[in-house]
Amino acid sequence: MRRALSLILAGLALAASPAAAAEPKPTLPPFSWAYQPVGVDERGLWMEADDLEREFRDSRLLVRDEALNSYIHGVLCRAVGEDRCKGVRLYIIRDPSFNASMAANGMMQINTGLLLRLHSEAELAAAIAHEFGHFELRHTLEAFKRRRRSTDALMWAGITGGRNGANLQLAIIGSFFRFKREEEIAADIRSFEYLAASTYRAAASPAIWERMMAEYEASAAARKLKFRNARRPSFVDSHPTDMQRMVYLKALAAEHGDGGEDGVDGYAKALAAWRPQFLADAIKLNDFGGSEYILAELARSGWTKELLAARGDLYRLRGNPRDLTVAAQAYRDAIAQGATDPAIHRDLGMVLLRSGARADAATALQRYLALRPDAADKTMVALLIDQAGATSGAAVMHAESGAPAVSPGSPANAPPEPASGGSAVAGARALAPANDGSTK
Amino acid sequence: MRPAAVTQSGEEERGVTPAVRPVLLAMTLALGCLPAVEPVAAKEKTGVMPGFTVAPSAKILLLRPRIRVGEQSTGGIFEPNADWTDQAKANMLAALDAQQAQLGNQVIMAEEPIGEDGLKLADYRALFTVLADAVERHQFFKGDRLPTKKRNGVFDWSIGPEIRDLPGVAGADYVLFISTRDEYGSTGRNIASIVGAFAGRSVTVGVHEGQAGLVDARTGNLVWLNSDNSMGGDLRTPEGAQRRVAQLLEGLPVHAPPVAATPASVAAAQ
Numbered sequence: 001m002r003r004a005l006s007l008i009l010a011g012l013a014l015a016a017s018p019a020a021a022a023e024p025k026p027t028l029p030p031f032s033w034a035y036q037p038v039g040v041d042e043r044g045l046w047m048e049a050d051d052l053e054r055e056f057r058d059s060r061l062l063v064r065d066e067a068l069n070s071y072i073h074g075v076l077c078r079a080v081g082e083d084r085c086k087g088v089r090l091y092i093i094r095d096p097s098f099n100a101s102m103a104a105n106g107m108m109q110i111n112t113g114l115l116l117r118l119h120s121e122a123e124l125a126a127a128i129a130h131e132f133g134h135f136e137l138r139h140t141l142e143a144f145k146r147r148r149r150s151t152d153a154l155m156w157a158g159i160t161g162g163r164n165g166a167n168l169q170l171a172i173i174g175s176f177f178r179f180k181r182e183e184e185i186a187a188d189i190r191s192f193e194y195l196a197a198s199t200y201r202a203a204a205s206p207a208i209w210e211r212m213m214a215e216y217e218a219s220a221a222a223r224k225l226k227f228r229n230a231r232r233p234s235f236v237d238s239h240p241t242d243m244q245r246m247v248y249l250k251a252l253a254a255e256h257g258d259g260g261e262d263g264v265d266g267y268a269k270a271l272a273a274w275r276p277q278f279l280a281d282a283i284k285l286n287d288f289g290g291s292e293y294i295l296a297e298l299a300r301s302g303w304t305k306e307l308l309a310a311r312g313d314l315y316r317l318r319g320n321p322r323d324l325t326v327a328a329q330a331y332r333d334a335i336a337q338g339a340t341d342p343a344i345h346r347d348l349g350m351v352l353l354r355s356g357a358r359a360d361a362a363t364a365l366q367r368y369l370a371l372r373p374d375a376a377d378k379t380m381v382a383l384l385i386d387q388a389g390a391t392s393g394a395a396v397m398h399a400e401s402g403a404p405a406v407s408p409g410s411p412a413n414a415p416p417e418p419a420s421g422g423s424a425v426a427g428a429r430a431l432a433p434a435n436d437g438s439t440k
Numbered sequence: 441m442r443p444a445a446v447t448q449s450g451e452e453e454r455g456v457t458p459a460v461r462p463v464l465l466a467m468t469l470a471l472g473c474l475p476a477v478e479p480v481a482a483k484e485k486t487g488v489m490p491g492f493t494v495a496p497s498a499k500i501l502l503l504r505p506r507i508r509v510g511e512q513s514t515g516g517i518f519e520p521n522a523d524w525t526d527q528a529k530a531n532m533l534a535a536l537d538a539q540q541a542q543l544g545n546q547v548i549m550a551e552e553p554i555g556e557d558g559l560k561l562a563d564y565r566a567l568f569t570v571l572a573d574a575v576e577r578h579q580f581f582k583g584d585r586l587p588t589k590k591r592n593g594v595f596d597w598s599i600g601p602e603i604r605d606l607p608g609v610a611g612a613d614y615v616l617f618i619s620t621r622d623e624y625g626s627t628g629r630n631i632a633s634i635v636g637a638f639a640g641r642s643v644t645v646g647v648h649e650g651q652a653g654l655v656d657a658r659t660g661n662l663v664w665l666n667s668d669n670s671m672g673g674d675l676r677t678p679e680g681a682q683r684r685v686a687q688l689l690e691g692l693p694v695h696a697p698p699v700a701a702t703p704a705s706v707a708a709a710q
Contacts, residue, residue: 041519043521044510044519045520051506055562058558060559148517148519151514151517152513154515155515159639159643
């Protein structure tokens, strides 16, 4: 009896809440020029989003570069059409994770980690058209209503459900997440339709998910973790799995054909000024396998000086003895290709110092100070130079004072590291332990 | 916001194995309805820097208050309501203005700066939120007091004197931060509460939280903070807003006002 009652109540709650029945139906799409939200729910959500947008507007995490912002806005307009894109506000957030989102009120957020992982304008267009699809289809509003209905039903199942209440609750929770996944699929399809109607190559989007899968695998492998990309989503996944997305997008692409523009060069050019920064942020995540994969994918058309410098940083921070050799070579190649950032000479010097190549280290560090005489860390670097140059001197002193003669290259003869220089090297070393597992 | 019964253990849940319960709870949390977590130990509501009194005829700069008003659905999620929030903002400002004018003080609404000043202001708003949360957690809540805040009569918190550099702060004596959140129980929530009572389940109705803090505009010291999880006064009406503002400013030490008509609560606080 109790179970029957709870089923009826849950059903009623799912069918229609009284508030939803009284809500006026919006007649205009949300991207219409100067659109005003309609109904209690939509107006409430827009108000919340407006408050959130103020915080984003005033956030120090934003990339405010006007050229980059207007470039991405231009790509959005080419993808979804001039009539739709105008009202969208774009917020590029300095966050190395792969994500983008769109709020109910037309505020689009793009992480720099997304920009870093994409290879062409067509891929960027697919990603942001997906977010725009959520906006156009009012997915935030629909998800809010669905969440309310689900939690209402959860409540009734909880207080009247009796011994089967928990099973009913599981079913309700599962159906909510299934609904979320359906919204994502709808946005993927909408995005594909936009690109198919634009000048971009709609068939470009499956590659994004292929690379994401490979990146997760590379990341897990470097950590010696077992990982396999899931074919099917779990019970509480809010998105379809990457593999599912790749598969259905490939099916759409096969139907549609491979025509359209990729815009690889335009994309690379627009991001050129920012890529070193985005790479540096990604490398600081301490995800060796993932970062190495991103670098290798970007380097498919050749290792540029920026990519080489980033690779040097990645290996320098992991800091195994063999990594230092790779890092030094990467820095040297970058310098040979004309890398201009003075810091690369300092980083090379540090790597050489830790590898025991003291003379070369001193040369590199001196070059850094010559290129950046008023560097904030000049005192520390000068100490390191002293230390690097002191090797032979120390050996002579030992010999004169009658200390046991040890060859300069032997570790036993290494002079104690000065406090500041030591801490600088230790700083690099401190980042290593998390990665040590990969060498065991 | 106590949502479904998944948070409550009971014989009724024999249908699931105990192992499923934490999973259910986690998934319910993922759905966004949080169970109410009230500290068991008593919590203080107000802190004042020892010896502090609001200077006579003070200029109080009010930063844009965070006011959210909406409904609480049957299942306990927040349903934001734009109309109610707009009413609440207008009513609160009017009530605050009237109350402080009565005390001889002047409440100035801060302008919204743009550019670098806007970023700085956002930083300070965020900093105040962190500070106020820390005070609540590590001083008001006795169970988790920081060692330096344990002595009686200590109220030593600051967001730094650089707050002076914010636009509009130079001409003010104090900066006032206010945030409130009101969720009025929907019809469904009220029914669920009654049905729940029969079924032996506790379903709370409504959330009415408020926080107000006063920062010295010259030193950046937090001179007074009031934080209340069960506030009265309906911000949607002018009368209710007056009651709410009186409650929000409870415990704020003020000089004797020029006129005798002081709200009882404020007089009591003196």
